[in-house]
Amino acid sequence: xxxxxxxxxxxxxxxxxxxxxxxxxxxxxxxxxxxxxxxxxxxxxxxxxxxxxxxxxxxxxxxxxxxxxxxxxxxxxxxxxxxxxxxxxxxxxxxxxxxxxxxxxxxxxxxxxxxxxxxxxxxxxxxxxxxxxxxxxxxxxxxxxxxxxxxxxxxxxxxxxxxxxxxxxxxxxxxxxxxxxxxxxxxxxxxxxxxxxxxxxxxxxxxxxxxxxxxxxxxxxxxxxxxxxxxxxxxxxxxxxxxxxxxxxxxxxxxxxxxxxxxxxxxx
Amino acid sequence: xxxxxxxxxxxxxxxxxxxxxxxxxxxxxxxxxxxxxxxxxxxxxxxxxxxxxxxxxxxxxxxxxxxxxxxxxxxxxxxxxxxxxxxxxxxxxxxxxxxxxxxxxxxxxxxxxxxxxxxxxxxxxxxxxxxxxxxxxxxxxxxxxxxxxxxxxxxxxxxxxxxxxxxxxxxxxxxxxxxxxxxxxxxxxxxxxxxxxxxxxxxxxxxxxxxxxxxxxxxxxxxxxxxxxxxxxxxxxxxxxxxxxxxxxxxxxxxxxxxxxxxxxxxxxxxxxxxxxxxxxxxx
Numbered sequence: 001x002x003x004x005x006x007x008x009x010x011x012x013x014x015x016x017x018x019x020x021x022x023x024x025x026x027x028x029x030x031x032x033x034x035x036x037x038x039x040x041x042x043x044x045x046x047x048x049x050x051x052x053x054x055x056x057x058x059x060x061x062x063x064x065x066x067x068x069x070x071x072x073x074x075x076x077x078x079x080x081x082x083x084x085x086x087x088x089x090x091x092x093x094x095x096x097x098x099x100x101x102x103x104x105x106x107x108x109x110x111x112x113x114x115x116x117x118x119x120x121x122x123x124x125x126x127x128x129x130x131x132x133x134x135x136x137x138x139x140x141x142x143x144x145x146x147x148x149x150x151x152x153x154x155x156x157x158x159x160x161x162x163x164x165x166x167x168x169x170x171x172x173x174x175x176x177x178x179x180x181x182x183x184x185x186x187x188x189x190x191x192x193x194x195x196x197x198x199x200x201x202x203x204x205x206x207x208x209x210x211x212x213x214x215x216x217x218x219x220x221x222x223x224x225x226x227x228x229x230x231x232x233x234x235x236x237x238x239x240x241x242x243x244x245x246x247x248x249x250x251x252x253x254x255x256x257x258x259x260x261x262x263x264x265x266x267x268x
Numbered sequence: 269x270x271x272x273x274x275x276x277x278x279x280x281x282x283x284x285x286x287x288x289x290x291x292x293x294x295x296x297x298x299x300x301x302x303x304x305x306x307x308x309x310x311x312x313x314x315x316x317x318x319x320x321x322x323x324x325x326x327x328x329x330x331x332x333x334x335x336x337x338x339x340x341x342x343x344x345x346x347x348x349x350x351x352x353x354x355x356x357x358x359x360x361x362x363x364x365x366x367x368x369x370x371x372x373x374x375x376x377x378x379x380x381x382x383x384x385x386x387x388x389x390x391x392x393x394x395x396x397x398x399x400x401x402x403x404x405x406x407x408x409x410x411x412x413x414x415x416x417x418x419x420x421x422x423x424x425x426x427x428x429x430x431x432x433x434x435x436x437x438x439x440x441x442x443x444x445x446x447x448x449x450x451x452x453x454x455x456x457x458x459x460x461x462x463x464x465x466x467x468x469x470x471x472x473x474x475x476x477x478x479x480x481x482x483x484x485x486x487x488x489x490x491x492x493x494x495x496x497x498x499x500x501x502x503x504x505x506x507x508x509x510x511x512x513x514x515x516x517x518x519x520x521x522x523x524x525x526x527x528x529x530x531x532x533x534x535x536x537x538x539x540x541x542x543x544x545x546x547x548x549x550x551x552x
Binding site: 188206 | 319322324346349350353354356359361362363364374375378379410424425428
């Protein structure tokens with residue numbers, strides 16, 4: 001039942017984008033988000049759009065992933081578009097029917113906000129498409145490690161994220177199994193009102209929690225018996241290294257940022 | 269009335285890139301009151317097959333009829349699930365209630381029985397599995413030992429008084445005594461109540477000992493179906509499928525290789541023991 005749920009959306013590959021250091025990718029993604037918000041005029045969106053196309057092309061991600069990354073957001077996108085379309089006031093009326101009025105300003109604003117959201121979602125999906133969850137947490141740990149001086153538990157946080165990610169598929173399987181076992185005992189999860197349905201989840205949730213605690217216990221034991229004691233002095237099997245590609249990527253993003261700032265400042 | 273499995277095929281995630289045919293063209297029937305052993309290598313489709321018997325999985329093509337009731341019929345599913353009791357691997361992980369009594373009563377309650385009937389069935393089931401109700405009914409299921417939990421979970425299925433009892437590796441992870449207890453319980457259910465038993469197991473000895481018939485699955489197909497004699501006489505084929513042979517059969521093979529005469533093939537240790545003593549006992 002849950003076998004079709006893939007964790008995250010990582011698309012294994014060996015493209016230029018895949019090979020970038022996860023730290024670079026996380027930082028550049030933050031830059032990307034900032035520059036999308038820097039854009040104030042519609043036509044300047046050409047630059048982040050170009051950047052997005054470039055990222056997809058270099059990552060060798062099929063274009064279909066562009067749409068599938070937007071799919072979970074489709075209702076929000078449609079809702080945003082419609083709200084902006086009908087609720088923005090303006091002077092140049094394009095269309096009028098009874099009380100419904102669409103103005104040119106509203107249309108532009110609707111397109112503007114929708115485009116911004118599309119660029120944000122699709123752009124950030126490049127990060128998750130090309131970076132494995134493990135690499136992502138590794139990168140995050142490294143980026144946050146300077147905060148250790150302030151007693152911020154960077155390593156522990158990354159370890160918790162890794163473990164959480166690791167257990168999602170396991171718990172899904174477990175849920176499926178418990179659900180089937182209870183269904184075999186005549187449990188019904190499909191009928192009844194919302195309260196009855198919520199109640200019918202108890203036979204699944206209780207065993208699921210019990211087994212999650214059991215697994216956590218076993219994992220803790222296994223980690224301790226292998227002398228795990230946190231991040232202090234711990235080396236890694238795969239060290240993160242910055243390569244020349246990371247420099248190129250940073251340069252490209254800097255150029256785009258500069259371009260956008262310039263275009264926004266220019267009195268066109 | 270039997271469970272009829274007709275041209276059953278099952279594909280996981282049909283139509284997607286991950287489509288995986290788990291069963292194809294399975295065709296046989298399970299007679300009321302028989303003990304059917306199901307064996308097969310990991311991934312041969314055993315678990316997929318048995319989940320069709322009570323409509324937890326539905327055929328991609330073909331059909332499964334339980335006493336003439338089609339599992340694809342949504343309205344019949346509740347009735348089918350009370351006819352076919354299913355004990356999954358590690359059933360103790362399905363316990364959830366505050367007391368053993370409530371947990372065992374979960375199935376009967378879902379069947380819509382009244383309080384008195386549920387109470388009676390719960391006490392009967394608990395006694396059957398060897399957990400005296402006076403002692404265990406009010407305990408939390410989470411306080412029981414591993415073996416007791418397993419038996420409490422089993423009682424939860426038995427309280428539904430299924431006509432067919434399907435067990436997926438019921439002895440996994442139990443010590444020898446626990447295994448023997450479960451096996452003798454299952455065997456007594458069949459003797460006393462005429463319950464049909466379908467048991468998936470990796471232990472060839474258990475299957476050889478108790479089964480009337482054995483179904484051998486390999487690569488999602490029904491490779492063999494017959495009495496233990498018939499199935500285990502085709503030892504080389506079983507070994508090729510990555511399956512083992514019962515200890516007695518292996519011993520007969522080993523003895524023959526060393527030139528010891530054994531009357532026929534054996535698959536039960538107790539019978540072989542008798543034969544060997546009869547034949548060679550006097551020579552001591």
